[in-house]
Amino acid sequence: MFALSIADLHKKYKGGFEALSGLSLDVQEGQFFGLLGPNGAGKTTTIGIITSLVTKTSGKIRVFGVDIDADFPAAKRLIGVVPQEFNFSIFEKVQDIVTQQAGYYGIPRREALRRSEKYLRKLGLWEKRNVAARELSGGMKRRLMIARGLVHDPKLLILDEPTAGVDVEMRRGMWDFLEEINREGRTIILTTHYLEEAEQLCNQIAIIARGKIVENTSKRELLRKLDKETFLFDTKNPVTEIMPLENVEFSLVDETTIKVTKNRTQSMNHIFIHLDSQNIVVDSMRNKSNRLEELFLEMVE
Numbered sequence: 001m002f003a004l005s006i007a008d009l010h011k012k013y014k015g016g017f018e019a020l021s022g023l024s025l026d027v028q029e030g031q032f033f034g035l036l037g038p039n040g041a042g043k044t045t046t047i048g049i050i051t052s053l054v055t056k057t058s059g060k061i062r063v064f065g066v067d068i069d070a071d072f073p074a075a076k077r078l079i080g081v082v083p084q085e086f087n088f089s090i091f092e093k094v095q096d097i098v099t100q101q102a103g104y105y106g107i108p109r110r111e112a113l114r115r116s117e118k119y120l121r122k123l124g125l126w127e128k129r130n131v132a133a134r135e136l137s138g139g140m141k142r143r144l145m146i147a148r149g150l151v152h153d154p155k156l157l158i159l160d161e162p163t164a165g166v167d168v169e170m171r172r173g174m175w176d177f178l179e180e181i182n183r184e185g186r187t188i189i190l191t192t193h194y195l196e197e198a199e200q201l202c203n204q205i206a207i208i209a210r211g212k213i214v215e216n217t218s219k220r221e222l223l224r225k226l227d228k229e230t231f232l233f234d235t236k237n238p239v240t241e242i243m244p245l246e247n248v249e250f251s252l253v254d255e256t257t258i259k260v261t262k263n264r265t266q267s268m269n270h271i272f273i274h275l276d277s278q279n280i281v282v283d284s285m286r287n288k289s290n291r292l293e294e295l296f297l298e299m300v301e
Contacts, residue, residue, distance in 0.1 A: 001064060003029045003156050003187035004050070009059030011045050011211075019045040020056075021211040027204075029064070029155075032182045033189045034202030034219075042211040043191045044084070047160055051081050064155060077105060080154035082145045084161040090134035094125055097133060098148050105152040112151065119147040122177060139170035146174070150181070157181070158189045163197060175201060199223075229287070233258040236281040245274045 004027040011020040020042045027033045037043050048054030050061055052072060061068045063075040088097045095116050102112035120126045123143040128136060133144065142162060149157060159178075163171045171194075178201060182188050192198055198205055199219065206216040215222065238255040248271060249261040258280075260271060275282060 001029050002026045002062070003031070003064055004189065005060075005062040006046070006050075007060040009046065009049065009061065010057040011042075011049065011054065012057045019211055020049075020059075023059070023208070023212055025206060025213055025216065027187065027189060029187055030182075030185055031187055031204050032179075032202050033187070034198035034205040035189060035191045035208060036195065036198055036205060037191075037208035041208045043208055044160065046208075047081070047083075047158055047191070050158065051079065052076070077152065078155050080149035080152065080157045082149040082157070082159045082162050084164060086141055086145065088133060088144070088148065091132055093130050094133055094136070094144055095120060095129035097144060098151050101148045102151045107152060115151050115153070116147070119150050123147050124173070139166040142166055143170075143174065146177075154186075156187045156189070160191050161193060162190070163192070163194060171197075227264055228261055229264055230259065230261045232286050233260055233275075233282045234284045234286075236283050237279075239280055242275070242280070243278055245271065248274075 004025070006023060006025040009020050009023040010018070012018045023042065023046060025035075035043055035046070045054055049056045050063070050068070052068070063078050066075040066078065068075045092100075095113075098116035098120065099109065099112040102115060103109070107115070117126065117129075120129055123146060125140060125143055125147065128140065133141065136144065142165075146159075146162065149159075162178075163174055166174065175197070178188060178190075190198065190202060202219055204217070205219050205222055206213050208214070232253065235256045235258060239252060239258060240255070242250040242252075242258065244250070247263050247266055249259075251259045253259050258275075262268075262271065272282060
């Protein structure tokens, strides 16, 4: 079954701007799905229509088979949304914010308290449960948004830039949690500008540009479309010149760092042998490419 099915979705604003122009998309149940695109591509508009915050011009949307036009309350119960902007009262206590959200779905208070404890513990916020939200760090506020989006146990969780402004350590912790709930069977749709985030988390990726889906495939197939990758080599001794090598580009970042761009199929050993023949000893190497970002830029040009 499709967790989300969008067919020929259009949105035209006053003045004639067409944010969505025939967008169609199917998300399989259980997927961790990445929806990527530049600012203005239509990601937020699409989420707004799914959640009834934006009125569509035309098109059909079904959530686990439920038509949102025919029975939006039933569809809404299946969806949890974590928006990009904080939209809770910063003066309320952390646990109150989560339990009040549960109340909007008719969940009894005792059950709401149990669920809020479950998710606040999982997200490392339980000890902050009686603290006003204004006292939380930006990363903690993001995690609070996720707990609130999950408290009614939706089958589909939509995350709009969930780690914006979050430090690396906290981001990794959020990734671990999201991967855990996805393994448990929850479908997740992620929009993000951290393209390495989609490469880390998602098994299916769609790219949206100018209001349409321009690519929708597995992450593995998407990355196969790139024919180049870039590495940084740190050398033991200073380097002033490198002899050319077919199908490989060398450039000096500084006297002990070489930027190497090669075809994906090119043997790395061949490059090491070539450098060694010039008495250039490589101490370490690291991948500079965000392959998904390169492909993304290529597709939306």
